[in-house]
């Protein structure tokens with residue numbers, strides 16, 4: 042495809058596909074015969090591979106002429122293209138298709154609720170048609186077929202829009218705007234509908250209502266893939282529907298539940314983790330439903346739409362914007378079309394351009410040299426970074442709450458609290474009844490207060506730390522990175538850490554190796570933070586690491602939105618966030634090691650308290666319990682004081698160890 046300016050005038054500039062021909066304007070009178078082959082074929086001497094005497098070869102026979110080829114050339118509709126290339130949209134195989142279908146609909150529901158200012162209540166339902174038929178004694182029906190239904194309490198969809206939203210690829214509200222949202226391409230839900238149609242022939246079924254008192258609308262929609270247009274096969278009003286407002290989308294698809302369910306489980310769990318304001322219910326075949334109640338009643342901060350930043354615009358886009366401008370002069374155009382261009386900034390840009398005579402925006406569209414001058418001047422002018430109110434990060438507090446409620450759902454009940462007596466007997470053997478009774482009578486010395494950042498979840502201690510970096514910009518697009526970690530608990534200590542990747546609060550479950558997020562975490566030297574790390578790999582340790590990128594436009598590596606592209610600005614920000622979080626982790630691990638050591642010291646001391654108390658009781662006649670209590674208090678004071686001293690030393694050490702990333706990603710102590 043090449044950009045070509047057609048005719049004159051602002052509206053006339055457009056990007057034109059240089060097709061040979063979509064449809065010939067008039068049929069050729071007669072396809073000209075190919076030129077007659079020369080009487081004697083051209084003989085080209087070809088040296089033999091072995092370097093022996095040159096061999097003589099014939100020129101290959103022409104198989105088709107340009108005219109013959111032109112007859113086969115025609116436009117390809119976007120739906121036809123993606124029908125053939127559905128792997129590009131995440132429908133590679135039936136197990137992945139199950140997840141992609143759910144993901145597209147849930148992401149839309151969350152986006153719609155947030156945009157409307159509604160706390161999302163989302164139900165995800167997967168029905169296994171073969172299993173349902175088998176319950177009625179029919180073992181022949183529905184093999185490999187599933188119904189996926191997603192219902193939300195969002196704002197609903199107006200009647201006239203529903204067919205295009207669900208029956209036309211590249212139709213949506215988010216592509217042209219600059220504001221953080223899960224969807225950005227306008228292809229997701231219609232692609233799911235296309236996959237359903239392709240694999241089962243069934244239309245997508247949509248029920249939607251925009252307000253209480255208004256009737257719910259029901260549609261069955263198919264896609265005419267040749268034209269990329271919707272075909273409504275059924276449409277009616279429903280008198281009864283449970284939702285006052287919202288949308289329900291139902292798709293019948295070929296899927297692989299056996300393998301796909303773990304992806305869906307993960308997606309639902311992680312969606313709840315990054316969206317603590319949403320309630321998600323998950324109804325699945327042959328298993329108990331799962332519920333993820335919201336962890337906060339607060340909606341995320343509203344992301345506002347911004348205008349593009351001048352430093353992010355490329356020459357072709359600048360010409361296109363100029364062509365569409367309604368401003369009378371370039372100064373007005375710059376101010377109206379871009380963010381952060383105040384009158385003085387516009388004057389400075391124009392001064393740099395030094396245009397001769399009056400230049401109107403449409404002149405820029407028609408004259409590439411003029412546009413290039415302006416483009417260069419923009420690049421040379423210092424302009425304030427774009428506004429960042431277009432972003433809505435999760436934030437430290439909610440990331441922590443999300444992690445806690447996620448761990449509460451996935452964590453199984455931990456071991457019963459081990460009594461001090463269990464530990465005293467050097468081993469894990471249970472305390473005898475007598476010992477337990479003695480323990481109950483023993484004087485109580487208060488436990489040390491839990492360390493800041495440590496959460497007890499179902500009997501397991503997790504250290505949780507979070508970092509939210511300030512917003513940054515890549516190619517004019519604001520973005521912000523957040524990192525959270527949960528260390529300890531029942532995560533295995535000898536395995537690679539769990540890396541949870543998120544983009545605009547959407548979990549990324551595939552293509553971990555191809556993702557810029559993974560690259561940034563691998564490049565971070567986790568040995569500085571007391572984790573082991575094989576070369577060029579993720580670190581090893583009992584930890585889950587959450588990385589979230591919020592941006593007005595996430596640069597994905599493909600339309601299936603599974604991995605983030607390797608933009609240096611993004612990778613560096615992730616590294617900085619990971620390092621900041623890593624420093625918190627290292628402080629915790631050191632503290633933990635030291636506390637373990639002091640507890641060990643104390644327990645050795647406590648082993649002898651009983652006997653010493655008995656002896657002192659004999660000598661002094663003072664009560665044994667009072668003596669024991671005094672001893673325990675002293676033991677605690679000594680080890681606490683040691684701990685405090687150690688804490689101060691650690692604090693000083695960690696301040697000294699302020700890390701600075703080295704070029705290439707590794708970091709050094711200053």
Ligand SMILES: Nc1ncnc2c1ncn2[C@@H]1O[C@H](COP(=O)(O)OP(=O)(O)OP(=O)(O)O)[C@@H](O)[C@H]1O
Pocket residue numbers: 145149150153193195196197198206212213214215216223224225226227228229230231232288
């Ligand atoms: N449940 C819903 N409630 C309200 N509006 C919806 C809902 N689902 C889809 N929409 C509207 O339909 C549009 C198209 O959705 P679609 O999933 O095809 O693309 P997208 O979300 O814009 O981008 P992407 O292709 O990246 O997912 C959305 O932009 C939104 O305006």
